Amino acid sequence: MTPLDARTPVPADGSNAGPSTNPVADALTRVMGYFSSRSDMAPQNEIVTYVTAVYLDLLDPADPPTPRVLEKELLAIVGGVCKTENAKATTATEKLPLAKCLTYWQVAQILLRLHRVIRIAPNAKGTDREYDLLAMYQATGPARGTYTTSEDDIRTTARMYNTQLTLKEFAEVLAVLREDSPRTHQCSHRDLIAVNNGVFHYGREACARAAAS
Secondary structure: OOEOOOOOOOOOOOOOOOOOOOHHHHHHHHHHHHHHOOOOOOOHHHHHHHHHHHHHHHOOOOOOOOHHHHHHHHHHHHHHHHHHHHOOOOOHHHOOOOOOOOOHHHHHHHHHHHOOEEEEEOOOOOOOHHHOEEEEEOOOOOOOOOEEOOHHHHHHHHOOOOOOOOHHHHHHHHHHHHHHOOEEEOOOOOOEEEEOOEEEEHHHHHHHHHHHO
């Protein structure tokens, strides 16, 4: 696949890209420092987006925590910031509620960062993005090393991070994935075949066999 307009994840302001040996502690230090430096009360959307970006920046994509651990850690950090921000509230109605599960936006960001979701254009001729397919990298199993376009597979993976995810919320996950995922185009070379450890060039193999015989 040849990139058309692949995006590079941008670290949250004040964070350094790269995995951490203690992502929870490092994320807490960074986000608490960011929000404590301001006198006004931060909106919940800003807290969720900033904390999620910082936390995911600090994870090692090759060795991430299990979905349950990730959910617990991310909710704990967001909750910690919300509690701190609630101390700035002057009335009870201003206080931020504590999240009990990850939002569809957070689930989508996890799929982008840790499961390498991309969108595939039919060709490289500038086709309308509406015709793109979403695809998710398969790191294990019989199809390891290739991408699946099955919505069932993507939904099953999404529900690993929020088992209460409804079909309506999953549609929102897909919308975020379409907006934020890097775009490539479908390979049209007849001799290139995807295999679990790379790309096999059938034409060269055929030529080599012909020369050997």
